[in-house]
Amino acid sequence: xxxxxxxxxxxxxxxxxxxxxxxxxxxxxxxxxxxxxxxxxxxxxxxxxxxxxxxxxxxxxxxxxxxxxxxxxxxxxxxxxxxxxxxxxxxxxxxxxxxxxxxxxxxxxxxxxxxxxxxxxxxxxxxxxxxxxxxxxxxxxxxxxxxxxxxxxxxxxxxxxxxxxxxxxxxxxxxx
Amino acid sequence: xxxxxxxxxxxxxxxxxxxxxxxxxxxxxxxxxxxxxxxxxxxxxxxxxxxxxxxxxxxxxxxxxxxxxxxxxxxxxxxxxxxxxxxxxxxxxxxxxxxxxxxxxxxxxxxxxxxxxxxxxxxxxxxxxxxxxxxxxxxxxxxxxxxxxxxxxxxxxxx
Numbered sequence: 001x002x003x004x005x006x007x008x009x010x011x012x013x014x015x016x017x018x019x020x021x022x023x024x025x026x027x028x029x030x031x032x033x034x035x036x037x038x039x040x041x042x043x044x045x046x047x048x049x050x051x052x053x054x055x056x057x058x059x060x061x062x063x064x065x066x067x068x069x070x071x072x073x074x075x076x077x078x079x080x081x082x083x084x085x086x087x088x089x090x091x092x093x094x095x096x097x098x099x100x101x102x103x104x105x106x107x108x109x110x111x112x113x114x115x116x117x118x119x120x121x122x123x124x125x126x127x128x129x130x131x132x133x134x135x136x137x138x139x140x141x142x143x144x145x146x147x148x149x150x151x152x153x154x155x156x157x158x159x160x161x162x163x164x165x166x167x168x169x170x171x172x173x174x175x176x
Numbered sequence: 177x178x179x180x181x182x183x184x185x186x187x188x189x190x191x192x193x194x195x196x197x198x199x200x201x202x203x204x205x206x207x208x209x210x211x212x213x214x215x216x217x218x219x220x221x222x223x224x225x226x227x228x229x230x231x232x233x234x235x236x237x238x239x240x241x242x243x244x245x246x247x248x249x250x251x252x253x254x255x256x257x258x259x260x261x262x263x264x265x266x267x268x269x270x271x272x273x274x275x276x277x278x279x280x281x282x283x284x285x286x287x288x289x290x291x292x293x294x295x296x297x298x299x300x301x302x303x304x305x306x307x308x309x310x311x312x313x314x315x316x317x318x319x320x321x322x323x324x325x326x327x328x329x330x331x332x333x334x335x
Contacts, residue, residue, distance in 0.1 A: 109327070
């Protein structure tokens, strides 16, 4: 399938998207350890702003949504509403063991066991909590996915991968 | 700094409400009945000198529900007022008029145990999701998750 050549403005927008992803963090029931690791990312030791990664308060300004923790039944509708406000193309990182499988809370009465029942997840960041460099790796994996999606003209080419999880380690880190 | 409460002092003031015992150092427990609990807590806040509600703990004993109101004050002694209410008719008087912070704890207990606090100004859901089935109380010992019940949270057509 031949895709039409991109206009200059579209190439400029794509370049800016890859160079400076804006992320928003949503705590859907975490114990705050994941949130503290994200704060550690922003602090001078890691300082993800030097790579152009900005944490924004509003989902309407964001490209990447980081979900920390398992999704409780009460937060499920709120998380869905936040996800729906993010403009396309949007990417979702489920953070920590709780994001992958509800962790120690798996099977409890107030938990959605899978984040994917609420919003589609692109990258899982492993760890309890993930270290700041693993969070950065997850964001960069999202950017590599974004580049591939731009080349393929959408997210549809990844549909056959549904069921298999895309791990952050599968992608080569090109920026750091 | 004031000295810790003496057991004899509390026993003299509270003996009309029930048994008073020193559970361990700096912890005094008053076991009373649901009918007396309002006046007992009034006295704990008055002559005993407690000024702060720490928490209301609830326990499912199988046949009864135990409610324990824990108070603390400048004397640094935790004073607990314990009552037991029957499981068939779980109703007890609300403390929210006497102690406004108790209202939030009572909403949470009502949510998770189904205990009705009479006279509470707004006994609504506080912690479970809004579409949780109204007659299920997840922290009761005999509660089991029913696979046929929709517990809310996620809607058809998502993802």
